[in-house]
Amino acid sequence: MQKILKKYVAFFTFPTLIAFFISFLLPFFMGIYLSFTEFTTVTDAKWVGLENYVKAFVSSGDFLNALWFTTKFTVLSVLCINVLAFLLALLLTRGIRWTNGFRTVFFMPNLIGGIVLGYIWQLIINGILYQYGATLTTDPKYGFWGLIVLMNWQMIGYMMIIYIAGIQNVPTELRDAAAVDGATPIQELLHVTIPMVMPSITICLFLTLTNSFKLFDQNLALTAGAPGKQTEMLALNIYNTFYGSIHSEGIGQAKAVVFFLLVTFIAFIQLKLTRSREVEN
Amino acid sequence: MKQKNLALNRTIFVILLLLALLFLVPVLVVLMNSFKGRFYISETAFLPPTGAMFVGLENYFSGVEKTEFFSAFGYSLYITFFSVLFIGLFNSMAAWYITRIKSNYSSILYYLLIFSMIVPFQMVMFTMSKTADILHLNTPSGVVILYLGFGAGLSAFMFCGFIKSVPIDIEEAAMIDGCNPIQVYFRVVFPILRPVAITVSILIAMWTWNDYLLPYLVIGNKYRTIPIAVQYLRGGYGSRDMGAMMAVLVLSMIPVIVFYLSCQKHIIKGVIAGAVKG
Numbered sequence: 001m002q003k004i005l006k007k008y009v010a011f012f013t014f015p016t017l018i019a020f021f022i023s024f025l026l027p028f029f030m031g032i033y034l035s036f037t038e039f040t041t042v043t044d045a046k047w048v049g050l051e052n053y054v055k056a057f058v059s060s061g062d063f064l065n066a067l068w069f070t071t072k073f074t075v076l077s078v079l080c081i082n083v084l085a086f087l088l089a090l091l092l093t094r095g096i097r098w099t100n101g102f103r104t105v106f107f108m109p110n111l112i113g114g115i116v117l118g119y120i121w122q123l124i125i126n127g128i129l130y131q132y133g134a135t136l137t138t139d140p141k142y143g144f145w146g147l148i149v150l151m152n153w154q155m156i157g158y159m160m161i162i163y164i165a166g167i168q169n170v171p172t173e174l175r176d177a178a179a180v181d182g183a184t185p186i187q188e189l190l191h192v193t194i195p196m197v198m199p200s201i202t203i204c205l206f207l208t209l210t211n212s213f214k215l216f217d218q219n220l221a222l223t224a225g226a227p228g229k230q231t232e233m234l235a236l237n238i239y240n241t242f243y244g245s246i247h248s249e250g251i252g253q254a255k256a257v258v259f260f261l262l263v264t265f266i267a268f269i270q271l272k273l274t275r276s277r278e279v280e281n
Numbered sequence: 282m283k284q285k286n287l288a289l290n291r292t293i294f295v296i297l298l299l300l301a302l303l304f305l306v307p308v309l310v311v312l313m314n315s316f317k318g319r320f321y322i323s324e325t326a327f328l329p330p331t332g333a334m335f336v337g338l339e340n341y342f343s344g345v346e347k348t349e350f351f352s353a354f355g356y357s358l359y360i361t362f363f364s365v366l367f368i369g370l371f372n373s374m375a376a377w378y379i380t381r382i383k384s385n386y387s388s389i390l391y392y393l394l395i396f397s398m399i400v401p402f403q404m405v406m407f408t409m410s411k412t413a414d415i416l417h418l419n420t421p422s423g424v425v426i427l428y429l430g431f432g433a434g435l436s437a438f439m440f441c442g443f444i445k446s447v448p449i450d451i452e453e454a455a456m457i458d459g460c461n462p463i464q465v466y467f468r469v470v471f472p473i474l475r476p477v478a479i480t481v482s483i484l485i486a487m488w489t490w491n492d493y494l495l496p497y498l499v500i501g502n503k504y505r506t507i508p509i510a511v512q513y514l515r516g517g518y519g520s521r522d523m524g525a526m527m528a529v530l531v532l533s534m535i536p537v538i539v540f541y542l543s544c545q546k547h548i549i550k551g552v553i554a555g556a557v558k559g
């Protein structure tokens with residue numbers, strides 16, 4: 001079969017390969033090259049070495065601000081989302097009535113696109129702040145907490161679904177045994193349920209981590225970085241460097257490469273953790 | 282003991298009910314405000330549209346007109362439908378080939394595809410949109426081709442994982458019976474892939490329907506998909522029509538909610554499968 005199938009390599013793989021080359025491979029390597037050059041379109045590049053990378057960090061503080069804002073946002077939202085989603089999953093695996101209905105409602109925001117979500121919450125938060133004579137863009141802390149609330153609303157249901165699947169996979173004998181041995185519900189949770197759903201916890205942690213770190217649409221719609229650039233996250237900062245200022249395409253591309261390296265680093269840790277856990281099992 | 286549990290469950294039920302209402306409130310507030318005059322919205326976001334505030338469907342008419350919503354809906358539907366179709370077809374074909382043929386070509390392609398899943402869009406957005414311009418891919422059909430390449434990582438990963446668990450014997454038997462690989466693929470392999478194809482379709486549909494930045498950069502100045510239409514309404518400072526915005530938000534949520542309620546089971550299953558593999 002190998003021999004005959006090999007003759008059909010073009011038929012089976014070229015449609016994907018060609019599209020992949022145009023939309024990813026070529027732009028990716030061009031992007032790395034261009035980050036070391038000065039350019040306005042992709043054809044007039046002039047080699048400048050590491051200048052763009054130096055400028056990205058030094059010439060204005062906005063990139064480092066965005067990095068700090070993104071990190072704070074990511075840590076807090078990862079913690080909030082996972083704790084709340086796990087609690088909800090615990091409540092929804094007790095056989096309470098309307099469980100399916102609740103699940104449907106909690107998961108629903110996850111399907112709504114980031115831009116739409118951003119404007120929904122802009123209305124809600126501005127509506128509340130109006131009573132106090134403020135708006136979302138009066139103070140960066142409103143934008144920050146707004147993004148946290150939005151992200152929780154969007155992701156809790158999704159993570160809850162994964163936790164529910166994990167909890168339902170815990171063998172009932174284990175819980176019964178713990179109950180017979182006189183374990184309190186808290187002990188059972190800490191020593192039986194949580195260790196047994198560790199795989200789900202790892203998945204959820206990294207899903208929320210990468211989603212929060214790469215957030216763009218919601219950030220653009222909710223505050224667009226205002227006031228000033230104080231609620232600008234990394235992805236939006238890169239976007240604004242490309243399209244919001246003149247002659248800074250090279251710097252934008254250098255920032256994008258740094259962003260790519262950070263995301264890859266997170267993914268690499270995830271891979272390591274998943275692998276080491278597999279060995280233990 | 283039993284009575285205590287019953288009381289506890291009742292409390293939990295009430296808590297869950299309140300939480301579910303809290304989850305629905307943002308959507309309901311938007312719905313309510315979509316019937317309110319545009320100048321009342323920012324100031325009285327939480328009041329029902331009564332008396333002078335009520336404007337009927339006026340916001341819907343102006344929102345649809347300003348954003349050309351129905352053409353945006355058409356473009357979104359076109360791009361989503363053909364992306365799902367092409368990704369399901371071409372990527373599963375490629376996935377079958379690289380799983381069944383052990384060669385350097387297969388493994389290099391596989392690892393490049395997996396690698397592309399990690400790379401954030403910002404890394405390639407500028408160069409990709411310029412490439413698309415040069416190659417005249419700046420049309421809705423061009424966007425479909427870009428999605429075919431961009432979605433290849435996730436879908437190849439899911440398809441390959443599934444194909445590995447399918448025994449090769451049936452395919453070899455079909456080959457011995459005189460089928461060529463194309464016949465084997467469409468008559469034997471493709472029907473087996475159905476469950477994973479549904480999962481991939483749902484993940485791709487959710488992604489392409491809601492994606493803003495890629496279509497905005499590539500075709501945004503000529504064609505508006507729904508997310509681009511919503512963002513377009515933001516307009517300049519102070520000139521925003523909040524009424525039209527509310528109406529367009531409601532209109533853009535309707536297809537998603539209908540889709541969700543009609544194939545909820547598949548969606549939830551697909552999302553779990555996608556998460557566990559990713």
